[in-house]
Amino acid sequence: xxxxxxxxxxxxxxxxxxxxxxxxxxxxxxxxxxxxxxxxxxxxxxxxxxxxxxxxxxxxxxxxxxxxxxxxxxxxxxxxxxxxxxxxxxxxxxxxxxxxxxxxxxxxxxxxxxxxxxxxxxxxxxxxxxxxxxxxxxxxxxxxxxxxxxxxxxxxxxxxxxxxxxxxxxxxxxxxxxxxxxxxxxxxxxxxxxxxxxxxxxxxxxxxxxxxxxxxxxxxxxxxxxxxxxxxxxxxxxxxxxxxxxxxxxxxxxxxxxxxxxxxxxxxxxxxxxxxxxxxxxxxxxxxxxxxxxxxxxxxxxxxxxxxxxxxxxxxxxxxxxxxxxxxxxxxxxxxxxxxxxxxxxxxxxxxxxxxxxxxxxxxxxxxxxxxxxxxxxxxxxxxxxxxxxxxxxxxxxxxxxxxxxxxxxxxxxxxxxxxxxxxxxxxxxxxxxxxxxxxxxxxxxxxxxxxxxxxxxxxxxxxxxx
Numbered sequence: 383x384x385x386x387x388x389x390x391x392x393x394x395x396x397x398x399x400x401x402x403x404x405x406x407x408x409x410x411x412x413x414x415x416x417x418x419x420x421x422x423x424x425x426x427x428x429x430x431x432x433x434x435x436x437x438x439x440x441x442x443x444x445x446x447x448x449x450x451x452x453x454x455x456x457x458x459x460x461x462x463x464x465x466x467x468x469x470x471x472x473x474x475x476x477x478x479x480x481x482x483x484x485x486x487x488x489x490x491x492x493x494x495x496x497x498x499x500x501x502x503x504x505x506x507x508x509x510x511x512x513x514x515x516x517x518x519x520x521x522x523x524x525x526x527x528x529x530x531x532x533x534x535x536x537x538x539x540x541x542x543x544x545x546x547x548x549x550x551x552x553x554x555x556x557x558x559x560x561x562x563x564x565x566x567x568x569x570x571x572x573x574x575x576x577x578x579x580x581x582x583x584x585x586x587x588x589x590x591x592x593x594x595x596x597x598x599x600x601x602x603x604x605x606x607x608x609x610x611x612x613x614x615x616x617x618x619x620x621x622x623x624x625x626x627x628x629x630x631x632x633x634x635x636x637x638x639x640x641x642x643x644x645x646x647x648x649x650x651x652x653x654x655x656x657x658x659x660x661x662x663x664x665x666x667x668x669x670x671x672x673x674x675x676x677x678x679x680x681x682x683x684x685x686x687x688x689x690x691x692x693x694x695x696x697x698x699x700x701x702x703x704x705x706x707x708x709x710x711x712x713x714x715x716x717x718x719x720x721x722x723x724x725x726x727x728x729x730x731x732x733x734x735x736x737x738x739x740x741x742x743x744x745x746x747x748x749x750x751x752x753x754x755x756x757x758x759x760x761x762x763x764x765x766x767x768x769x770x771x772x773x774x775x776x777x778x779x780x781x782x783x784x785x786x787x788x789x790x791x792x793x794x795x796x797x798x799x800x801x802x803x804x805x806x807x808x809x810x811x812x813x814x815x816x817x818x819x820x821x822x823x824x825x826x827x828x829x830x831x832x833x834x835x836x837x838x839x840x841x842x843x844x845x846x847x848x849x
Contacts, residue, residue: 391451394460395422396439403453419457420447425466430527430546452543493539497548502536506549509533510556517553556756562747563756569653569734570761576651577698579826580819628795634802641808642705648731649698654751655733656694656703657772658724658741660715661779664688664788665796681711689793691800692718694735695772697820700811702775705804708797715740725749736768763825771817778807778815 389395401407401416410418420436423446427433432451437444459465497503509515515530516522531537531545540548649655662683670676681688688711694704706722719725719741728735728749735750742752753765780786782803789796811817 389456389459390465391422391425391434391454391456392460392465393422393424395456396420396458397422397434397436398455398457399449399453403449404447405449406447420454422454422460422466425451492541497540497544500536500540502534502540503548503552505534505536506530506552507556510552515549517556519553558744558747559754559756562751563754563758563761565747566751566754566757566761566765569751570764572651572653573697573764574821574826577821580822628798631798631802634805635798637805638705638801641805642702644703644727644731645696645701649696649733652698653734654697654736654768655728655731656696656735657768658692658694658704658715658719658735658737658750659769659772659776660690660692660718660740661776662688662690662711663785663796663800665793666788666790668793676710678710678712683711686788687711689796689800690715690718691804692722692724693772693775693804694724695775695817697736697768700808700817702804702808705801708793708800716743719750720746736765738769759827760825764820767818767820767822767825771820774817775807775811778810779803 391397397420398417399420400414401411401418402414404410404418404420419439421439423435423437425432425434426448428450433448434451434454435446435448436454437446493500495501506515509530510517514533516525527546527549530549531542537545662681664681664684665679665687667687668676668679676687679687679689681690689708690711690713691705691707692709692715693702695701696703704724704727706718706724709718709722715737719737720743724735725746734748737750737752739753741750743750751765753762753769757765779800784799785796785803789799791799
């Protein structure tokens, strides 16, 4: 088959275009497949994009419209002297640029690895962070999209026509993360100004984090000198005491209003008030009227039916201040947060919480802080310690065999058991199992070098004292 002759744009060339791509679009058809015949007048560049100005064929008023050149199909050329570019397209610079742009903009089959998880996206992200590619395109107008696309060979594996949108999306994401980082930095500085740094644990010992003992233990673990021990499981609840046990479980659960409540002082001047996380528990498969299994109860943590409770732990004190549930485990933690009261509570109290990456979202960055790689080291360490501290409380709950394995009673009884456990755990914290402090000296260090120097100073000081 003979190759179809290429038609070149120029003054007077007749073209076809989808009407919905014409600007301004007022008074024109917006139907998806509606087309219009137009006559080209001139070309111009909108940023890096080649665009055409034209009027409708047969329009006496000669009203001018414009559109991106990629949406225009040339049906017939104007005169050779009226071409927008030199006739010999393969030799002249402008013609080569158009050929190159069209080749880049043509759709191509992309690799199996999606752009979101690709090496190309990682390189583009790193170039933006290193200021090789400006975060704001207005900062360096001399750097064109084609220049950015040619920086790495990995970009060529992906469609150039989608590169502009992907670059714009990544810039928007980085700006949003920078905004979140600034909000969290202010909240962190507020907390540091309101709370003293903890130098000793509840038992009177020096803080473990950043200590010389921690460094020595890490070396021993690396050299496989440590031994792991398993905690024995304490089994109880004989059949003869079952009825009495349920009586006391309900009595203990009824104490939750005395142990689990939002403090009257509303955490003082602190912006960060609590850490939030959902706790999944395995339950007997609930019956469904139509199907053998109810997918709304599916827990991704157990791969079985489960229930979830939303818990909030005070950052500045050893208290459980929020408990909400039970919910079917198939519902995400983020939906609990947004739809079931905690977000509304934080808005009303003008406070923020710290949560894991499952709570990330642009619509509540002023109410919920999540891990952010743009955070400074002190903010990042503070969040990490706060979330690990919350996991320690979750571990206290899972020490109870009734919620650590499959619960084989009704959902109503599960509610009583879980809430009774959440009443017992704060008593344990107050007596012999306190949660550790979040704000310690190690958190305040600005970088890893400072951390290493400080740990060496501590080790040296301890060595001198032993001598």
